[in-house]
Amino acid sequence: MITFDHVSKQYPGAEVGAVNDLTIEIPSGEIVIFVGPSGCGKTTSLKMINRLIEPTSGTVAIDGSNTRDANVNQLRRSIGYVIQQVGLFPHQTVAENVATVPRLTGWDHKRIAARVNELLDLVGLPPAQYAKRLPAELSGGERQRVGVARALAIDPNILLMDEPFGAIDPIARVRLQNELLRLQKIVRKTIVFVTHDIDEAVKLGDRVALMSQGGHVEQYSPPAELLARPATPFVSSFLGDARLVRRLALIGLRSIALSPTNGARVPSTNVDASGSLRDALDAVLRSSDGRAQVVDGDRILGVVDADVIRAASV
């Protein structure tokens, strides 16, 4: 668990603090998103966890111990760090890059080599094909996979990600987001993830901290809650008009009440039960009769239409 206790950061000469009196708890094993407009202090807050930025006042604690009491380099080695520009070492191969922290920590060669292969497999870059390549020979998406592998190298409990997918094209970004969720199911890290993209926040976060100027937390809640009940006018305006449509993506079809099937009128389109209400809405819109059949393999679970969606979404 990461705890911010009345944390502020004031830069000398600046009139207002970058972060003012931030108090927030980040539970272990969850993905917590810091989201907000540019300059709201979300990145500053993130960097106060691994002390790339030192707070002016207040304390940041990890599992109860003040980070200020730790050796700063030891602290950073124990926290995975992924940034938007990736920052791979251009003169080192993929394998050497991933081996950075194990080397700093003094692992032996055999253990490092085994770990590097394991990690490259984990992030979907077969070692036989990628280990010896240089960063310049990779695509943007591949580079960030290496960045994630490098951050996970000594299996840290905490992973800090500063707009990691911000510079990646939309198609690769969606793939990386999905892989992060898949990865998280395996590794169960405490992840603090900074983004300015509310869709990304809602998709990835177990909880979302929506911040305004000065690192002020406007609302801190699970994404469905955030979209359903914005706590302040700032939150509503940041979420925009489409917040209920966005929320549809968070509601699984297995969790809602469907209309019973009516033998005489078989809907013209199908939607898989593993999908979300958003997928159902899409199927309904595509259909000729405004209805779609929810199927689980060969089984038909029920029917979804505009009324069902509306009932389930509020």
Next chain:
Amino acid sequence: MGTFRYIVDNWDTLGPQVATHLLIVGISVAVAAVAGLAFGIVSARSERIGTVVLAVTSTLITIPSFALFGLLSIWVGLANPPVIIGLILYALLPVTRNTRAGILAVDPAVVEAARGMGMNRTQVLARVELPLAVPVILAGLRQATVMIVAIATVGATVGANDLGQPILSAIGRSGGTIDAVLAGIIPVALIGILADTVLAGVQRSLSRGRVAVAATA
């Protein structure tokens, strides 16, 4: 062919002069490389120190070599010492300037990633900044080497027995001057070209993956 004959006939004299020339240049380049690297690192760390160091080394390089060697010979005597010291001073600027530029050209995101992974200042320098700056530093060293291989000939005026001697001996004489001058110039040019080629090769082989910085070198 006259020059070639002259070189062969006078090899007893020229041979030691080539050796001395190589020795003087070798020592100067080695010392300037180490000192320039240190100055460059310090200059990259502190804007203020950087300004002072670059101003001093830039001024040094404007002093005529003839005058600098003469001045130094007052304190350290004649022959090789004043020449070596003078050449070191000349070679400092290119090495210092390029070391500083090479370090400052490293992508800040790469440095941030390194610090974020828990490298201390020395580790960031040794494992990230210097390796990435190598092509630029070597470009400076190349420039310095080629420059002082030529300037070393002026050392003959303060008594260094190097390849400036055949040139100096010919000045003011009427007969055989061209051959004597060329007997100094040709080996100097060959040494310069050789040093440049070798250092260019090293530079290329060490530029693996450092595409962005290597291109500016």
